[in-house]
Amino acid sequence: MQLRELAAFLNTELRLADIKDYPNAVNGLQVENLGEVSRVAVAVDACEYILRAAVEQGADLLIVHHGLFWSGLQPVTGALYRKLKIALEADLAVYSAHLPLDAHPTLGNNALLCDALGLPPEREPFLDLGWKASLKISREELSDRLARAVGGRVHVAPGGAGTIRSVGVVTGGAGGEVFKAAQAGVDAFVSGEGPHWSYTAAEECGIDLFYGGHYATETFGVKALGALLESRYGLPWQFIDHPTGL
Structure with missing residues (x-):
């Protein structure tokens, strides 16, 4: 599947243009890849652990509820640098949906x-x-x-x-x-x-x-998106669990 087609479908299905969110949520495609998607990983948080696990599982698209850019404009150093480096080197696209997925x-x-x-x-x-x-x-x-x-x-x-x-x-x-x-x-x-x-x-x-x-209350939506992409496009998907206990 083409990444742009998947992202456009998700944008429409989740009504990203209609639902207001925090400015730093940056809903939608946050990191693109070279354009192809064959395997999807879904998770709650775009943390370093999750990105590494998605790459290890062979995913080329990661869908999350909490995206990469909550701190707003910042230098690409430290954890942000490491996360972007993981995604870019592995050609892993990252798509985030916060309040539109809640709603x-x-x-x-x-x-x-x-x-x-x-x-x-x-x-x-x-x-x-x-x-x-x-x-x-x-x-x-x-x-x-x-x-x-x-x-x-x-x-x-x-x-x-x-x-x-x-x-x-x-x-x-x-x-x-x-x-x-x-x-x-x-x-x-x-x-x-x-x-x-x-x-x-x-x-x-x-x-x-x-x-x-x-x-725990926000694992449901990303799993539903994974199942939807499998039923619509035949893409295999896997949920990556990384509970915080909070």
Whole structure:
């Protein structure tokens, strides 16, 4: 496959031009190669470990959620130099999709975590990027479902009554939006991580707050993109796991 064709398809599918993001997210093709793609690797973070692993696996396209340029304009030294050197010497292209991947209605981290939690398909937009749905469930059962979905520990701030009838989901680091979540009328707010004060804020707002981990809640979207490229173009793909525990 031609890299430019794949990148154009992803840009359109993820609506990069329509979804605002942090300026340094630099969504889309961040590093190009000589033009050919035969194997895809997907991962959450474009860190040095991931780039080396992608090269070792023979990938010529790496798709990530968190790209290379979060620090903005900077000298090409240190870790940035090493990462670019890895990619350029191995002819590895790097494509990044941050908030557009969070927000996608079927391929996005938020939608797929909702699916994994067993939320019904009748959902409403929630806090710009996420989704909310009605679901009668206990606090304990929702915590168990989240733990199974992310494959790890869940931290719960039990600020609500424990009987949940509506759930809002925003993956990643959205926990600081607990006040907005409460104002949106949900009984439970599921995210990846948040600030220290969000625990007591949940108590004071009267909602149950669930943290499944920033990394763990954002593995869904890149895996979905890998599967999509395989089904559409026949490209083999592999997820490279490098969990942070955060």
